[in-house]
Amino acid sequence: MGDGYHHGNLRQALIDAGIKIINESGEGSLSLRKVAAFCNVSHAAPYSHFKDKEELLEAMKKSVTDSFMEVLEKALEESSNADEKLVNMGKSYVTFFVKNPDYFKFLFGNQNITAHLQSDNKDDYPPFLLLKDTYKKYLKEHGLKKTKEEKEIDLLSLWSSVHGLASIACMSGVEVSFDWEDKILGDILIR
Amino acid sequence: MGDGYHHGNLRQALIDAGIKIINESGEGSLSLRKVAAFCNVSHAAPYSHFKDKEELLEAMKKSVTDSFMEVLEKALEESSNADEKLVNMGKSYVTFFVKNPDYFKFLFGNQNITAHLQSDNKDDYPPFLLLKDTYKKYLKEHGLKKTKEEKEIDLLSLWSSVHGLASIACMSGVEVSFDWEDKILGDILIR
DNA sequence: TCTCCTATCTTTACAGTGTCAAGATGATTA
DNA sequence: TAATCATCTTGACACTGTAAAGATAGGAGA
Numbered sequence: 001m002g003d004g005y006h007h008g009n010l011r012q013a014l015i016d017a018g019i020k021i022i023n024e025s026g027e028g029s030l031s032l033r034k035v036a037a038f039c040n041v042s043h044a045a046p047y048s049h050f051k052d053k054e055e056l057l058e059a060m061k062k063s064v065t066d067s068f069m070e071v072l073e074k075a076l077e078e079s080s081n082a083d084e085k086l087v088n089m090g091k092s093y094v095t096f097f098v099k100n101p102d103y104f105k106f107l108f109g110n111q112n113i114t115a116h117l118q119s120d121n122k123d124d125y126p127p128f129l130l131l132k133d134t135y136k137k138y139l140k141e142h143g144l145k146k147t148k149e150e151k152e153i154d155l156l157s158l159w160s161s162v163h164g165l166a167s168i169a170c171m172s173g174v175e176v177s178f179d180w181e182d183k184i185l186g187d188i189l190i191r
Numbered sequence: 192m193g194d195g196y197h198h199g200n201l202r203q204a205l206i207d208a209g210i211k212i213i214n215e216s217g218e219g220s221l222s223l224r225k226v227a228a229f230c231n232v233s234h235a236a237p238y239s240h241f242k243d244k245e246e247l248l249e250a251m252k253k254s255v256t257d258s259f260m261e262v263l264e265k266a267l268e269e270s271s272n273a274d275e276k277l278v279n280m281g282k283s284y285v286t287f288f289v290k291n292p293d294y295f296k297f298l299f300g301n302q303n304i305t306a307h308l309q310s311d312n313k314d315d316y317p318p319f320l321l322l323k324d325t326y327k328k329y330l331k332e333h334g335l336k337k338t339k340e341e342k343e344i345d346l347l348s349l350w351s352s353v354h355g356l357a358s359i360a361c362m363s364g365v366e367v368s369f370d371w372e373d374k375i376l377g378d379i380l381i382r
Numbered sequence: 383t384c385t386c387c388t389a390t391c392t393t394t395a396c397a398g399t400g401t402c403a404a405g406a407t408g409a410t411t412a
Numbered sequence: 413t414a415a416t417c418a419t420c421t422t423g424a425c426a427c428t429g430t431a432a433a434g435a436t437a438g439g440a441g442a
Contacts (some may be wrong), residue, residue: 031399042421108362109300164355171299222428233392
């Protein structure tokens, strides 16, 4: 266990190492061999746990998404009413990625988002599900009735604003102040 | 000229070949050597025109951005009033990338957007400048007075909505209908 | 016309990459 | 104790970006 021929928990160690490397020098400088070396293991060892480099990347994305979900859920817990929940969730959404732009680039800056997100349905993406759920509660709390189409528009509007903000902040280097965020989200809810 | 030892206009040929490859099989399968082979030229020939693989990619991005700008400008020409201009520009923004998701991934799905976009200022990005300009005319046409901060918020709101929509459509496979777009953009303008 | 210059392209070489196949190792189980 | 099996190592392969050195051709100047 630990130091010997068998590693103990190499799978998780590889995932953690991969994320660490990404955070320190970006995804560009992430190679299977480096990840393996970081774990003091031969260059082909990862193939006992992952079919592909791609499969390791997917596992890393899942891990990052889990951390992301924790942050979002915490934001919900710390809010009292539905309005606050939506705004704080949006803020946390952007803040999380502004704090770790490499995470955004990693999650959304790749051709391979396909396997991770697509499945032709955004409803497989946990953060979106959480937004959807929170939005529903928002409607309920306010006693609002909306058509299915209106709901879709609201959700897409909320999501694309927040996600677009994160994207712009992370990918273009534009500074996003929280005043802006408050107002943008507020306006979407009020309109 | 053309077939001999010297190529004629290898630089542009490499750019075009690169874009073609990306459109057919995504950026993942783009290598300098393939681009060179596509132009019937040795694998090191590109280094006479580009310092780096990165420098070729930048040139390709510039080329794609130029096409993008043409589409946006055409949308402006074909609109009569300021409201129409803003909405049509937003539509074209999204449509352009929905039609060529590989372009979106190529332009915005990379760590190296830095060199292409950042320079710590979104004002270097031609499409944003066009949006800014169009928005200013919109204010003028309506005789609206806004503070600098309000303008910034409006612009960021417009941009992040549209860009976010494009991002979601291109990266997650969610279908974006134009009804949605009309309403989302309309709401932002009206509020 | 001849020579030289320079931009452009080729050849050769090297380190790094993902991946596969075959073998080694050691923990588990029969 | 012996056999099994997941896990790890070693070695090999094709492909990548890039650098250095040489070849080529077209134009400039004599």
